[in-house]
Amino acid sequence: MRNKKAVAILVSGGGSNMVALVDSMLNDPDHPGRPCLVLSNNADAGGLKRAAERGVATAVVDHRPFGSDRAAFEAELVKPILEAGADVVCLAGFMRVLTAGFVSQFEGRMLNIHPSLLPKYKGLHTHARALEAGDARHGCTVHEVTPLLDDGPILGQAEVPVLEGDTPDDLAARVLEQEHRLYPAVLARYLRGERSVLHLG
Numbered sequence: 287m288r289n290k291k292a293v294a295i296l297v298s299g300g301g302s303n304m305v306a307l308v309d310s311m312l313n314d315p316d317h318p319g320r321p322c323l324v325l326s327n328n329a330d331a332g333g334l335k336r337a338a339e340r341g342v343a344t345a346v347v348d349h350r351p352f353g354s355d356r357a358a359f360e361a362e363l364v365k366p367i368l369e370a371g372a373d374v375v376c377l378a379g380f381m382r383v384l385t386a387g388f389v390s391q392f393e394g395r396m397l398n399i400h401p402s403l404l405p406k407y408k409g410l411h412t413h414a415r416a417l418e419a420g421d422a423r424h425g426c427t428v429h430e431v432t433p434l435l436d437d438g439p440i441l442g443q444a445e446v447p448v449l450e451g452d453t454p455d456d457l458a459a460r461v462l463e464q465e466h467r468l469y470p471a472v473l474a475r476y477l478r479g480e481r482s483v484l485h486l487g
């Protein structure tokens with residue numbers, strides 16, 4: 287398929303969601319997207335090696351030298367994304383909060399996956415919070431990124447049951463399996479202009 291949209295993926299760690307996204311694009315000749323860059327704030331991110339093994343260009347912009355100057359970090363972070371000609375940016379286990387200034391450059395073309403059924407449990411420790419609340423259902427959400435953290439229009443959700451005796455790690459593992467189904471499905475729909483919410487059981 288010609289005229290594929292270029293997708294940049296930002297990671298901070300192992301990048302299991304990035305692998306799911308990259309493989310979904312590389313394994314389907316009719317996929318509307320192609321991976322153009324995997325970018326990390328962490329030179330040791332396992333995702334960088336996994337991307338390179340798949341022939342995807344990688345880059346690192348370490349946030350630490352910039353200290354608390356988020357704008358200076360983001361002014362560097364945006365460069366490889368622009369150089370790669372990204373049409374869409376996917377945050378996938380990217381653990382830096384991005385400022386409104388950065389996000390506004392990609393308004394309407396930046397996605398994120400969050401490990402809860404938003405709007406519940408924005409922020410961190412989502413699995414422990416769902417367990418503490420005694421929720422029977424939990425899951426993950428893919429949403430458009432807007433300046434407010436974990437707050438943009440929802441594009442897809444996948445649910446899992448909470449089981450007796452679950453630890454946060456048990457729940458995280460069950461949710462992560464669904465993330466790897468949900469994010470690739472939502473990205474393909476999104477690149478085809480579909481904006482209705484996808485619900486996976």
Ligand code: GRF
Binds near residue numbers: 304
């Ligand atoms: C996962 O919990 C995911 O929900 C969140 O970051 C964590 C690591 O994801 N976005 P990955 O394995 O690095 O994709």
